[in-house]
Amino acid sequence: MAPKSSKPKKASAATPLALYKRGLTAMRGWSPLTSAASDTEALTALTAAARGLQARMGFAAASDANGDADMTNGHAAAAPDGEQTAVAPELAAALAAVDGLAAGMASYGESDRTEGLPVRHSVDLGLDDWEEEPAFLLASVHLALGQLLGRMFPRREAQELAQLRAALALFPAFVGGRLALAQALLARSDSVSDLTEAEALLCGAVATAARLSAAADPSGPSPGPAGPSLGPDLEPLADVMLLEASGACRREAEEQGPAAKRSLAMLLCQEGRDKEAEPLLASLDFTHRLARPVLHYPLDPSLFPAASSSGPDAPAPAGPGHERYLRAVEDALPPQLLGVLRKALSPGSRYWAEHGYGRVGYFSYMHELGSPDLSAVHQAARLLHAIAVQRFPEVANARYAEWWAHCRRHPAGHQLHFDSDDEGVGGVRNPIVSCVIYLSGGVGGPTLVTPQLLGGPLAPHGWIVHPRDNRLGIFDAAHLHGVIPGRGPSPVPGGYRITLMIAFWRDGDIKCRPRTDGLPGPSQPFPGSLAEGEGAPSASVPGGVGGADGSRGRYTWMQDLAPHPDGPAGWGTTQPYDAVPYDIPRVWEAIDGAAIQAGAAVSYDACFQGF
Numbered sequence: 001m002a003p004k005s006s007k008p009k010k011a012s013a014a015t016p017l018a019l020y021k022r023g024l025t026a027m028r029g030w031s032p033l034t035s036a037a038s039d040t041e042a043l044t045a046l047t048a049a050a051r052g053l054q055a056r057m058g059f060a061a062a063s064d065a066n067g068d069a070d071m072t073n074g075h076a077a078a079a080p081d082g083e084q085t086a087v088a089p090e091l092a093a094a095l096a097a098v099d100g101l102a103a104g105m106a107s108y109g110e111s112d113r114t115e116g117l118p119v120r121h122s123v124d125l126g127l128d129d130w131e132e133e134p135a136f137l138l139a140s141v142h143l144a145l146g147q148l149l150g151r152m153f154p155r156r157e158a159q160e161l162a163q164l165r166a167a168l169a170l171f172p173a174f175v176g177g178r179l180a181l182a183q184a185l186l187a188r189s190d191s192v193s194d195l196t197e198a199e200a201l202l203c204g205a206v207a208t209a210a211r212l213s214a215a216a217d218p219s220g221p222s223p224g225p226a227g228p229s230l231g232p233d234l235e236p237l238a239d240v241m242l243l244e245a246s247g248a249c250r251r252e253a254e255e256q257g258p259a260a261k262r263s264l265a266m267l268l269c270q271e272g273r274d275k276e277a278e279p280l281l282a283s284l285d286f287t288h289r290l291a292r293p294v295l296h297y298p299l300d301p302s303l304f305p306a307a308s309s310s311g312p313d314a315p316a317p318a319g320p321g322h323e324r325y326l327r328a329v330e331d332a333l334p335p336q337l338l339g340v341l342r343k344a345l346s347p348g349s350r351y352w353a354e355h356g357y358g359r360v361g362y363f364s365y366m367h368e369l370g371s372p373d374l375s376a377v378h379q380a381a382r383l384l385h386a387i388a389v390q391r392f393p394e395v396a397n398a399r400y401a402e403w404w405a406h407c408r409r410h411p412a413g414h415q416l417h418f419d420s421d422d423e424g425v426g427g428v429r430n431p432i433v434s435c436v437i438y439l440s441g442g443v444g445g446p447t448l449v450t451p452q453l454l455g456g457p458l459a460p461h462g463w464i465v466h467p468r469d470n471r472l473g474i475f476d477a478a479h480l481h482g483v484i485p486g487r488g489p490s491p492v493p494g495g496y497r498i499t500l501m502i503a504f505w506r507d508g509d510i511k512c513r514p515r516t517d518g519l520p521g522p523s524q525p526f527p528g529s530l531a532e533g534e535g536a537p538s539a540s541v542p543g544g545v546g547g548a549d550g551s552r553g554r555y556t557w558m559q560d561l562a563p564h565p566d567g568p569a570g571w572g573t574t575q576p577y578d579a580v581p582y583d584i585p586r587v588w589e590a591i592d593g594a595a596i597q598a599g600a601a602v603s604y605d606a607c608f609q610g611f
């Protein structure tokens with residue numbers, strides 16, 4: 001007997017709330033293996049939620065982007081050199097549909113147009129009440145859309161900002177929304193006006209959070225007159241804010257307020273406005289911070305000759321003693337090889353897209369020195385090894401090279417850390433040295449290297465190397481180091497700081513750990529380099545490049561990094577020469593600027609790094 005078939009469910013249009021939740025679920029479920037499909041699903045669901053809410057609230061009908069024959073225009077990621085990343089057609093269509101919301105978004109500012117606008121903290125900020133308060137759900141949808149667009153690589157900045165601005169047009173005192181827009185502006189820092197607008201947004205967010213917690217808990221500390229002011233856009237709302245604050249506001253204030261304070265404090269420290277940063281840092285329970293000469297580091301004199309030639313911020317060349325920690329070398333690689341690396345690692349290249357860069361954790365590749373040159377990076381490793389041995393003789397004992405790369409906007413830093421095998425899992429093991437080769441000049445902050453060891457006392461001083469095309473930094477990576485976030489507006493709007501790192505390891509200190517799930521990870525074999533049966537069994541589809549490392553068929557980026565058939569010498573010659581790093585006279589200090597006493601015990605959590 002045939003099984004009784006269940007009745008087909010009656011198709012019913014999903015509610016905006018269900019679509020919003022579907023979008024969030026797709027965002028949470030993102031992985032490099034499903035990247036375009038997850039992003040398409042999330043964008044489509046969130047856009048549908050916004051369209052439904054716009055229609056319900058009487059905003060201009062969304063234009064039908066799906067009917068637009070040119071819908072993919074503008075939805076390829078433009079790299080600075082004009083190269084474009086191919087975007088899957090479904091994703092391009094989903095991105096175009098987001099733009100279709102613009103007509104409705106343009107009328108959000110007209111607050112008398114629809115009842116209940118702008119949203120205030122008087123509503124319970126519970127999404128289940130969305131039918132009575134559709135504008136809060138709509139603001140939340142725009143916030144989620146903005147956050148998703150900002151997570152992609154390269155980030156879709158213009159669309160991201162438009163979505164976050166829409167969230168704030170609906171809900172001007174939205175602490176989480178102001179923080180997100182400020183952080184998006186700071187993440188690109190293309191102009192002084194990005195920084196100024198971000199500061200105003202953060203001041204408003206911090207002041208709003210302070211008032212909300214005071215209103216929600218009248219017995220708690222008062223916000224006091226000393227903190228940032230609300231600013232002209234929020235001042236008219238100040239009284240209602242206090243009267244109307246509900247329980248849900250406390251959540252907003254508690255969750256987003258401290259993050260807004262941290263961002264604001266960082267911005268002030270970067271601008272050298274330390275006195276203004278101090279009360280914010282104190283209220284966040286920091287006692288110490290990265291010192292002024294670190295966060296307000298001396299600018300590269302070759303880029304900013306006037307600003308840095310004299311005065312207290314002028315860079316001072318490092319004195320003797322730095323050589324065992326850090327060396328800088330100009331013209332490190334033959335220009336032809338540099339060109340190949342730059343192209344293969346340009347922001348729009350498939351290297352980043354295929355790994356899911358920016359959305360996955362640390363990933364690197366490793367190979368044995370002297371093994372066949374499977375890529376241009378293998379050949380770069382040989383050339384850099386020769387340069388490094390001359391400056392750090394211990395590098396002659398290296399058996400393995402591990403490499404990874406970064407591509408960051410000007411203000412993105414890299415927290416201070418120690419380079420370690422498997423990110424320190426099972427004990428810290430360091431390479432003999434790490435090399436950083438700058439593939440781009442000018443954009444981004446310098447690399448900071450300190451003499452601080454894991455578990456040792458705080459470093460009294462350090463040294464920096466600014467990024468410059470074809471410059472090489474070589475440092476003993478057992479010591480604390482990192483990338484200081486670029487300060488001020490980006491010298492190249494829209495530019496990226498691109499670096500290739502190659503670390504040289506002794507035998508026994510690093511282990512190759514091929515993954516079988518096809519995901520990026522630390523110390524991977526070069527795709528295709530493991531013979532079948534070597535390493536762990538493959539869980540991947542047959543037929544493509546990858547071999548027993550589990551990435552088979554997924555990676556094509558290696559094609560952009562083909563080795564020179566004549567070996568490293570085939571790339572031509574260069575004449576590397578030494579450059580002098582700059583001194584950083586103080587790495588840590590008390591938040592009031594006082595020097596740290598030698599041997600003082602300072603807890604890591606009480607030290608503000610700002611990034």
Ligand SMILES: O=C(O)CCC(=O)C(=O)O
Nearest residue numbers: 414436447482483499501
């Ligand atoms: O990009 C740099 O300057 C150094 C980065 C670094 O230390 C790292 O990626 O481990």
Ligand SMILES: [Fe+2]
Nearest residue numbers: 417418419481
């Ligand atoms: Fe590092």
